[in-house]
Amino acid sequence: MDKLILIDGNNIIYRAFFAMPPLTNAAGQQTNAVYGFTTMLLRLIEEHKPTHMIVAFDAGKTTFRHEGYQDYKGGRQKTPPELSEQFPLLKELLRGLGVPQFELETYEADDIIGTVSRQADEAGRSVMIVSGDKDMLQLASAHTTIALVRKGVTEIELYGPEQIREKYGLTPEQITDLKGLMGDASDNIPGVPGVGEKTALKLLHEFGSVEGVLEGVESLKGKMKERIETHAEDARMSKKLATIYREVPLAHTWEEMAFPGLNPDTAGPALAKLEFRSLLERLNLSGSSAGGEEAAERPPAPELEIVITDEAKLPEVAAALPDVQALHVETYGENPHRAEVIGLALSTSGRHYYVPFELLKQEAAAPLLEWLGDPGIRKTGYDLHRADLALHWKGIAFAGAYHDTQLAAYLLDPTEANQSLSDLVAKYGLPRLAPDEEVLGKGAKYRLPELAKLGAHVAGKSAALLGVAAKQERELADTSMSGLFHDLEMPLSRILADMEKQGIVASTGDLRELGKEFESQIAGLAEKIYAIAGTEFNLNSTKQLGEILFVKLGLPVVKKTKTGYSTDAEVLEKLAPYHEIVQLILQYRTIAKLQSTYIEGLLKEISPEDGKVHTYYRQTIAATGRLSSQFPNLQNIPIRLEEGRKIRKMFVPSEPGWSILAADYSQIELRVLAHISDDERLKEAFVLDMDIHTKTASDVFGVPAEAVDSNMRRSAKAVNFGIVYGISDYGLSQNLGITRKEAAQFIDQYFGIFQGVRRYMDEIVLEARKAGYVTTLLGRRRYLPDINASNFNLRSFAERTAMNTPIQGTAADIIKLAMVEMDRELAGRGLKSRMLLQVHDELVFEVPPDELEQMKSLVPEVMEGALKLSVPLKAEVSYGSNWYEAK
DNA sequence: CTGGTCACG
DNA sequence: ACGTACGTGACCAGA
DSSP states (O other): OOEEEEEEHHHHHHHHHHHSOOOBOTTSOBOHHHHHHHHHHHHHHHHHOOSEEEEEOOOSSOOHHHHHOTTTTTTOOOOOHHHHTHHHHHHHHHHHHTOOEEOOTTOOHHHHHHHHHHHHHHTTOEEEEEESOGGGGGGOOSSEEEEEEETTTTEEEEEOHHHHHHHHSOOTTHHHHHHHHHOBGGGTBOOSTTOOHHHHHHHHHHHSSHHHHHHGGGGOOHHHHHHHHHTHHHHHHHHHHHSOOOOOOOOOOGGGGBOOSOOHHHHHHHHHHTTOHHHHHHTTOOSSSOOOTTTTSSOOOOOOEEEEOOGGGHHHHHHHGGGOOEEEEEEESSSGGGOEEEEEEEEOSSEEEEEEGGGGGSGGGHHHHHHHHOTTSOEEESSHHHHHHHHHHTTOOOOOEEEEHHHHHHHHOTTOSOOSHHHHHHHTTOSOOOOHHHHHOOGGGOOOOOHHHHHHHHHHHHHHHHHHHHHHHHHHHHTTOHHIIIIIIHHHHHHHHHHHHHOEEEOHHHHHHHHHHHHHHHHHHHHHHHHHHTSOOOTTOHHHHHIIIIIISOOOOOOEETTEEOOOHHHHHHHGGGOHHHHHHHHHHHHHHIIIIIIIHHHHHSOTTTSEEOOEEESSSOTTSOOEEESSOOSOOOOSSHHHHGGGGGEEOSSTTOEEEEEEESSHHHHHHHHHHTOHHHHHHHHTTOOHHHHHHHHHHTOOGGGOOHHHHHHHHHHHHHHHHOOOHHHHHHHHTOOHHHHHHHHHHHHHHOHHHHHHHHHHHHHHHHHSEEEOTTOOEEEOGGGGOSSHHHHHHHHHHHHHHHHHHHHHHHHHHHHHHHHHHHHHTTOOOEEEEEOSSEEEEEEOGGGHHHHHHHHHHHHHTSSOOSSOOOEEEEEESSTTTOO
């Protein structure tokens, strides 16, 4: 079956240029656009296996379109030289790869593509057109699909006539009418001023075409009618400009477009010349030019033996359970507590079974349910934490997670965003797995395909798991993270799921009541503010607020943002002395935040079934190894201001008579710093259990501790924070409201005293430069690719990260250890107390009265003993009838 | 869908 | 000279 791919060369290289970070070869020539183009090209070849292919380029400076309209593509920025230099490179590379390229004087790439696609269409051949330009949609037909490139060049959306109808309610031909009405700023096509996509679509749905709209203009009214009448000619011309010319006099034959596959003899040298080593490797061409005949692509997807399970086949699945090596649970929905379970797939070495979720209710599925819930059976999967939660709320127990490929991928590189299973499969050069988006769509476009296709996709995932897991185990061992993975993160993931399922009660009634109080305060404040401003406006709009403060009231502009005046709290504090309205706005902000995020937001998350909030701890987000919390975030419940702190009264035990018990590490990050820097002074402070900020002040200012006043302590505290964050004089000056010079002096003084800390800061940066990454005490890694950047900002950022990550990350390691140990203790001692929340340096429990005494000593003991450092760890415990009281 | 703002450690 | 403190998530406005 013939398949032709037509690539809009100019468009794609342009997109690639702006999407890719700068990349230069040894000679200093920029190659980023060619690289981006090539990765996309190779992906197209792998995924769509074309038999014929061409890349079309614009030729010449003026085209026939300019004859009718001088300004066509006027106002467009000149092509930057860094990009134009890359065209010859790309063309040479394409020759090496064996991809035909077409161009023709006075015609644009669009027109060439339009013409070739028409010819192919007429011959009944299957065509795919690749471009970032929506204009191309007009070429879609029964045989022709448009692949719209999105997000730089990394994603592709496929459009046939059906998809165009779904999205716009238009036929492909009507795309030209759409452009005729709305215009296109990037091509300087005017359209009708004031008519955007929305209006244009409405008009077309009613009148069908530009001509139809012009004829029917009488039936319109007001401004719209006027606009269209005055710009009728613009509309006609715009449509013409947007119409792709499909009669270009091309002499090329079908045979000239043939693409028999990459030619390894010439592709290797061409890629090598551009220094695209990663691509050479991906194509297995890195050896000599003769890298093997068929090695030009990733291993072809083996034909999987997939069984779509129906009721009758459940016994066969049951019989296969002992041979299962991996499973994938397909869910739908962001919040796993509310997610749908679509189905699951089980992989043995030979067969892959897809089991639709409904089948799990059948009696014959009992062995499968038992298998899922058996903690003794080791399971390999992807995001098993999510699977566990989703299944739990459907009444199905899950246990035995052994290797979670998502979690392993996170440990191997916690900052890599693209860690979908499909990405991992690609990373390891395994047979391709379609991204979910391609099969299921996303957002509003999410649709389950027919059973066979769905089953094949989900089974494809489970089939991919074993290969990925094997590679990861190897890599974890090579990077000394196997222990971190199997003894800490994997066990923790089950504990987190338990905490989340347990949830914490949030008192709906009390929240509503507090909400009413806030509401009347908000109304009162708003009224006063409007009265002073002399007008009502949207107080939540920084834009409108800026207008009032800086234009109407003429207050001085302290700081600007990208988009206008800054009105954040720091700015408002400075403005407060100038005008009484400012203080009111600050109060309004405070209460409005509490109301929207913590009253209304929290109420929305309370489950009507059990009156609890079930947060979702994410173990694979924070680059330092910390957890994050979502739906709702229970790691940022107010505490600093009393008004907000009251929110904590709403969090209560789930059983009468029980208590909330909270324990937090005291100065864990500075204690960690004392340990890893081995600074004598800092260690001494903790060994003697002194107030660290007072001690710092006394040392830095050279006065006895008794002589440290509150101001000195405040400064020392800011320095201590700064040290942990990777200090800079600027940051400290901002924080303390002093000059940069003073801050620099201050830091110097600090380092003079705490020389071990200085040595650590210097060494960790050197180490990062050398190794390219930093680690925590437990060996958790973070790569810092910018540590050697020539850009000052990027490099400075990386340096501060190098200083901070081992500290923050080790603290995260420690509390994770404490959680695993705590879980073990609770189970071992048969306690009924439950661990509910983690807030970075704090653990929150609910505790029955008869366990209170025991827990008061056990929890801090476990936390303090989680990891042995050269300074003691300290945890402080408190309890009460709610989270507020546990202070 | 991004930016501004603000809640937490 | 460069222009920032480290790590998160939720809400709102306004394209």
